[in-house]
Amino acid sequence: MSLKYALLGFLNYGPHTGYELKKVFDVSVAHFWNAELSQIYPTLKNLESEGLVEMKVDVQADRPNRKVYTITEDGRRELLEWLAAPAEAEQFREPLLIKVFFASTLSKQELIAVLRHRAEELRRSVAVFEHGCSIIENFAEAIGLQREALFWGLTVDSGIKHSQASIEWIEGAIRRVEEMDDAEFGTRYAETAPVDARVSVDTLQKLKSKAPNVFALAHNTGASCE
Amino acid sequence: MSLKYALLGFLNYGPHTGYELKKVFDVSVAHFWNAELSQIYPTLKNLESEGLVEMKVDVQADRPNRKVYTITEDGRRELLEWLAAPAEAEQFREPLLIKVFFASTLSKQELIAVLRHRAEELRRSVAVFEHGCSIIENFAEAIGLQREALFWGLTVDSGIKHSQASIEWIEGAIRRVEEMDDAEFGTRYAETAPVDARVSVDTLQKLKSKAPNVFALAHNTGASCE
DNA sequence: TCCAACATGTAACCGGTTACATGATTCA
DNA sequence: TGAATCATGTAACCGGTTACATGTTGGA
Numbered sequence: 001m002s003l004k005y006a007l008l009g010f011l012n013y014g015p016h017t018g019y020e021l022k023k024v025f026d027v028s029v030a031h032f033w034n035a036e037l038s039q040i041y042p043t044l045k046n047l048e049s050e051g052l053v054e055m056k057v058d059v060q061a062d063r064p065n066r067k068v069y070t071i072t073e074d075g076r077r078e079l080l081e082w083l084a085a086p087a088e089a090e091q092f093r094e095p096l097l098i099k100v101f102f103a104s105t106l107s108k109q110e111l112i113a114v115l116r117h118r119a120e121e122l123r124r125s126v127a128v129f130e131h132g133c134s135i136i137e138n139f140a141e142a143i144g145l146q147r148e149a150l151f152w153g154l155t156v157d158s159g160i161k162h163s164q165a166s167i168e169w170i171e172g173a174i175r176r177v178e179e180m181d182d183a184e185f186g187t188r189y190a191e192t193a194p195v196d197a198r199v200s201v202d203t204l205q206k207l208k209s210k211a212p213n214v215f216a217l218a219h220n221t222g223a224s225c226e
Numbered sequence: 227m228s229l230k231y232a233l234l235g236f237l238n239y240g241p242h243t244g245y246e247l248k249k250v251f252d253v254s255v256a257h258f259w260n261a262e263l264s265q266i267y268p269t270l271k272n273l274e275s276e277g278l279v280e281m282k283v284d285v286q287a288d289r290p291n292r293k294v295y296t297i298t299e300d301g302r303r304e305l306l307e308w309l310a311a312p313a314e315a316e317q318f319r320e321p322l323l324i325k326v327f328f329a330s331t332l333s334k335q336e337l338i339a340v341l342r343h344r345a346e347e348l349r350r351s352v353a354v355f356e357h358g359c360s361i362i363e364n365f366a367e368a369i370g371l372q373r374e375a376l377f378w379g380l381t382v383d384s385g386i387k388h389s390q391a392s393i394e395w396i397e398g399a400i401r402r403v404e405e406m407d408d409a410e411f412g413t414r415y416a417e418t419a420p421v422d423a424r425v426s427v428d429t430l431q432k433l434k435s436k437a438p439n440v441f442a443l444a445h446n447t448g449a450s451c452e
Numbered sequence: 453t454c455c456a457a458c459a460t461g462t463a464a465c466c467g468g469t470t471a472c473a474t475g476a477t478t479c480a
Numbered sequence: 481t482g483a484a485t486c487a488t489g490t491a492a493c494c495g496g497t498t499a500c501a502t503g504t505t506g507g508a
Contacts, residue, residue, distance in 0.1 A: 002321045003495080009328035014420030019459055023427050027434075032323045039496060041461060062505070064459040076414065083329070084336045086343045087322035091468095092388070095228045096313035097258045097381045102235035103309070104374055110310040117312045135433055142429040143421050147410050148330055150402070155323045158395050162318070165391035169384050176376065184373050188302065194240030195369050201246050203368040204253055207361055229467080245487050265468060267489060288477070290487040317496095 003035055003043055008079040011053055011071040013145065018044050018067065027139065028152065031129065031159050044069055052078055100173065108185045112174055119170045122163045129160050229261055229269055234305040237279055237297040239371065244270055244293065253365065254378065257355065257385050270295055278304055326399065334411045338400055345396045348389045355386050 010016060010024055018040045025035050044067075047053040052075035058066040071079070096118050103111045133156050140149035189195065236242060236250055244266045251261050270293075273279040278301035284292040297305070322344050329337045359382050366375035415421065 001495080002319075002324050006324050006327075009324065009331070012328070012331060013415050014423055016423040017459075018461095020423045020427050023430055024423075027430055029324065029327055032318055032320050034317060034496090036497065037459090038461075038463095038498080060459095063457095064502095064504070066459070076416075079328075080331060083325050083332050084340065087320075087325055087340060089344070089347060090319050090321055091260060092258055092385075093228075093260075093316050094258050094313075094384070095316055097384055098228050098232050098235065098255065099309050099313055100377055100384075101232075101255055101381050102238070102305070103377045105235070105238060105306060106309050114310065114313060118315070121315060138433060139426070139429060143426040144419070145421065147413070150406070151326055151329045154399050154402070155327050157398075158320070158323055158326075158392075159318075161391045161395045162388065165387045166384075169387045172383075173380050176380070180376070187373070189239050190302075193370070195371065197240055197242040197246045197250075200365070200369040201249050203365060204249055207253070207364060227467080243487075244489095260468090262469065263487090264470080264489075264491095286487095289485095290474095290476070292487070 002033065003039065004047065005079060005082045006033055006035070007040065007043060007047065008052060008071060008075055008082075011069055012076060012079055015068050015070040017058075017069065027135065029155070031132065032155060047075070051075075103177075104185060104187045106185060108177060108180065108182050111177055111185070115170050115174050115177070119167050119174075122167045122170075126160055126163045126167075129156055129163070132156050228259065229265065230273065231305060231308045232259055232261070233266065233269060233273065234278060234297060234301055235309075237295055238302060238305055241294050241296040243284075243295065253361065255381070257358065258381060273301070277301075329403075330411060330413045332411060334403060334406065334408050337403055337411070341396050341400050341403070345393050345400075348393045348396075352386055352389045352393075355382055355389070358382050 006025070006029060007021060010021055016024070018037060021040055021044075022035065022037050025033075025040075044053065044055075048055050048069070051072060053069045053071055056068050056070070058068050060066060096114070099106075099114055100111070106114075133153060136152045136156060137149050140146055140152060232251070232255060233247060236247055242250070244263065247270075248261065248263050248266055251259075251266075270279065270281075274281050274295070277298060279295045279297050282294050282296070284294050286292060322340070325332075325340055326337070332340075359379060362378045362382060363375050366372055366378060
């Protein structure tokens with residue numbers, strides 16, 4: 001649902017075509033919100049039918065016609081309302097954590113390799129983001145939106161902070177895993193006694209009745225143990 | 227695609243029904259991977275048709291019949307392969323960042339309110355996660371998987387670290403925003419000169435040709451400016 | 453000559469959520 | 481009496497990605 005508002009946000013700067021919006025997306029918000037043309041075009045159409053934007057065909061002789069979208073007063077109002085409302089927390093899904101969760105099935109070296117690989121990726125993306133900062137600043141100045149540069153920079157900051165937090169977590173995890181015995185890995189539960197699902201579900205039931213508040217809130221986002 | 231492997235992971239501990247898997251999900255991986263029954267049931271069916279699990283109907287007199295799923299050797303092999311392969315980086319989408327990106331449209335107080343609200347949510351989820359740790363440890367012990375507790379704890383840790391990183395970023399953002407002049411906010415671009423989309427797209431073109439490497443990699447995850 | 457850029461779209465698919473359907477038992 | 485638990489599912493929808501379709505112009 002947020003794509004709608006991201007588009008309104010850019011249209012609030014000035015009229016754009018779908019094609020232009022995609023380009024602007026790619027250098028400005030792509031690090032936390034990607035969008036494909038095939039999604040942008042129909043979304044613009046919806047915005048139009050809701051009366052939040054207006055479209056004017058710009059007939060061109062030598063190139064394909066352009067559909068230029070302009071935000072309406074209704075659109076401005078709706079954008080502002082959304083911006084001021086509390087942000088929904090997007091659900092966080094991280095495949096790496098599934099691997100760590102079931103890591104005792106792996107060998108110690110395999111787990112460490114997986115962790116190192118992800119850390120490398122994250123380090124690379126931090127480097128990219130650091131370049132991204134200066135690009136965003138140049139861009140903001142070039143188009144006369146210097147005052148936006150601070151806000152844009154904050155979003156890049158957020159990305160860097162998250163990546164760094166992940167890297168630090170991975171480094172800590174590797175240290176802990178390295179301290180472990182090789183024997184703790186490579187378990188195949190078929191060989192040991194398999195877990196009895198009924199027992200574990202019963203156990204959950206008991207834990208739940210002891211601390212119901214914890215289970216009630218668990219759906220929010222992430223927190224951790226030391 | 228990861229749901230499949232998360233299910234295989236639990237089935238590797240021992241046979242479970244779909245209903246049981248949902249319960250186990252909710253207390254163990256829900257903080258980074260939610261799953262609904264309506265998704266679990268068909269996924270189990272697919273796993274069966276792929277030969278990665280086997281199903282046996284457990285006829286019950288007083289209650290509805292249960293379908294108990296057991297992992298096969300093929301399933302174990304596929305799980306192990308996936309666990310050892312590099313993790314795909316899930317795309318990160320954060321509505322709050324869209325709000326910050328377009329924050330100059332808001333008033334200063336509105337922006338700060340939005341930021342504070344999210345920080346509060348995050349603080350609450352950190353508290354929940356801290357409880358979650360002890361629950362996970364109790365659970366692991368109760369079902370005889372003590373050695374798993376460390377890995378499970380690491381995933382909770384990751385959640386805490388992320389939330390804390392977000393909180394710190396928000397606190398920094400609030401400090402920066404508080405230093406700003408009220409006049410920097412509440413811009414309505416219609417009143418000033420709207421941005422010319424063609425100029426901004428041209429500018430992007432030039433920035434791109436100057437630093438093509440940055441744009442090539444930009445799709446990874448997040449990094450930031452100081 | 454061939455590819456990239458310009459410019460707009462549709463269709464199929466995919467992972468996931470919400471809502472709905474069924475029907476027994478147990479507990480407050 | 482009515483809600484919660486047990487237990488399985490289907491259907492509709494939603495946001496998003498990938499692939500496909502079309503056709504021109506300009507540059508390597």
